[in-house]
Amino acid sequence: MHDQVNPAPRLDNQDPVLFGQTPSQTVGPFFHYGLPWKGCADLIGDSEIGARPELFPAEHYVLASPTAKGEVAGEPIVIEGAVLDADGKAVSDAMIEIWQADAAGRYVDGSSHSGFIGWGRASTGEDGVYRFVTIRPGRVDDQQAPHIAIGVFGRGVIKRLATRLYFEDDAANAADPILALVPAERRQTLIARKVGQAWRFDIVLQGDRETVFFDI
């Protein structure tokens, strides 16, 4: 009879000598059937924006649509923008995530069973454009201007790029402590502008108009 013993392990994260943060890796180009669920970019309704079901067969659309969201207080808004690379080319395989407070400036962690959950995800289309439907957030902790935290993922993006969206018409921007840490000449990369019915927020990964990304 054989003993049931493991082969000698190589050094890995189970080993106390090496133990530490698991390194980030890219989402790659093929995440569309595995990350965006039905409705992931609509934080207040049941539209199915944010996913790209045309990129895989219907019988493999296994990511469920969660239950209806119910009434949400606040001003509904649309946020949209293009993700662009160093050459100004549309990034058609990026994924954007958002995290935001509700209209009263509160973050809902889900421990209550009602209320707005300010977390969403959207794939970019072939034109590099992502789109969210949400509500306009309130001021956070009485100091920060209304803002939305943004994470950028994609093929060629080894680790998440973190940025923030602020609203062009908000007087509180002038005293926002995070905006104040950004060199004045680059601050406009964090400001969404109202274009038609939507708040436009392009994300430029590199170049003259490079978006400010944060070390958080």
Place this chain on the structure above:
Amino acid sequence: MNPNFKREDAGQPPSLHAPYASTVPRSPRQPLVRIPHTLTETTGPSNAWPRLMGGAMADLTTQHKAMPQGQRIIVSGRVLDEDGRPVPNTVMEIWQANAAGRYIHKKDQWDAPLDPNFTGAGRVITDDEGRYQFVSIRPGAYPWGNHHNAWRPAHIHLSLLGPAFATRLVTQMYFPDDPLIEIDPIANAVPLPYRQRLVSRFDIETTKPNWALGYLFDVVLRGRDQTPFEDDHHA
């Protein structure tokens, strides 16, 4: 006040790693702006994942009419913070190629067979001790266009939210017996020895007789940090 989270450790890869060619036009050149952790960074939808995404899907081999082709595997482990504390009730999303190394994705044009019985997408939730487990098939290696004769090592993509915006992590799990890891520009964006944190461990205890091979993979998220921002800024 919510405690802050620790910053990146030395094992995190840089955004620009030129051997992985598509990082060159897609990584920022300006320095990152270091900001303190506010309520925005220290909160997250930690308990809201089922309301956000829907229920768990822990068996990737039973989503269609028949069993998928390939070597059945059990992947098990814990989600911990870097101080070794379990991260309970957090979601791990999973996606991968099939046994032949082909993704169920229209832009994957490699000439390897699709498997109608395998999608390769799943989702698990950690228990009170941070434990998770899912069943799948071992993905195949696949070629890609990064350089001549480039092949990705077999890997499973994993996505974790953790307790806060600051702890978000997307990674890839590799297999311990795979010679392609050493020559893969994506895995090698992570300097040694830290690259080894991405490699799972074969485990005979997790292995089920006459049924499936078992692999252990612990995922480690950022830990809590009580250091005030100013100190950490001048350190």
